[in-house]
Amino acid sequence: MSSPQKSKAPLAILVLAALAIAGYFIFRSSDADSDEGRRDRTAAVAVAPIERRAIELRRVFSGALEAHSKFVVAPKVAGRVQDIPVDISDEVHRGDAVAILDAAEFDQAVRQAEADLAVAEANLAEAKSALEITLRANQRTTTLRERGIASETEFDNVQAELLARQAQVKVAEAQVIRAESALESARIRLSYTRITADWSGDEDRRVIAERYVDEGETVSANEPLLLIVELDPITAVIYVTERDYGLLKPGQEARFSTDAFPNQTFLGQIDRISPVFRENSRQARVELSLSNPDHSLKPGMFVRANITLDRVEDTTVIPYAALTRRGTETGAFVINEDSKTVRWQPVKTGIRSNDSIQVLDADLSGRVVVLGQHLLDDGAEVTIPEDATLPEAP
16 A cells, blocks of 8 residues: 555656746747847838928818898888889899889879979969069159158058068968979989889999899888899808917908819908907807809808918928827927937927928927837837838928
8 A cells, every 4th residue: 555645746746847847938938028029129110201391370161151232122102013124133233223113193293293383383473473563553652752742651551562562472482492392202202113223332233132022012111122132242251269360360361162163262352350259159250252253152152261370481390190299298209310210309389281280499300200109219219111201291
């Protein structure tokens, strides 16, 4: 019968052998990882050149078109619409008749005023004739009085009649003036039945945008009949935030595009900038003027305005992809002259334009890493494949 110690000896030997084998493989694995880590210290990166060139700060704003100016056609008198010779999209010139009201009552009022004037003029003629007779009578009475033939009573009576005749002439003259004024008023009201497009401004032609009534309808005074708009130039309205507000100024140029004409670019400039911000959106209204000689742009269309807010002619520019962070610093990895190592360069940035960004406080030259920065630290070794250098920006 074997002892317990002899039975445990082979088991211990097997355990030790297993531990030795496991240690050997762990050692080999650790050694391989160490070699691989050493090989990874040289990182493959993509680079791009550091440039000295101009850079622009551009913004694209969405907005809508509005008519440059509007003129609402409305009658000054009430009446029945007899004719509207224009319709939507028709072109009209300043002074053209765009609506006619029934003028029968106004024409009759003119005739009545003409008759009243004729009566007033006849009364004036009669008063002047009577005054002339009284003047002659007064002259005779004065002569007879000087000769002692006419009494003082007769002279006083003639003088009183003369004053009365003079007063009658003045009254008749006033009645003529009143009748002339009434006639002129009647003629003006009659002219109001021919409604014309008399807008203010230098332009001679505009376009009918809206028509609110048809022939036969009865309208009241100041009721809108038509809306006439000016389409050349046309106004684009955009809204800007505080970030961009201070960089805008009247006269600044802009390029416009619209879905209606995707292959065309329209030129314009800033006309007016609102001095206040809307409380609900914290944005300010900006109006821009666009030349529109063929009237292809219409009010209500959506547009995109591309505006250059700032431009620096000669500055250091790097790709935006080169920026990275290390701790609290923002910077880029610059390729050293040996093309085998990099250095960490903190930077302060300025204008960003598409994929490029301005560097303000560092005089950089050469190339910067744009891909693979996460593998790098200051002084790290790098390899640059032949096809890993990005071209300069156009």
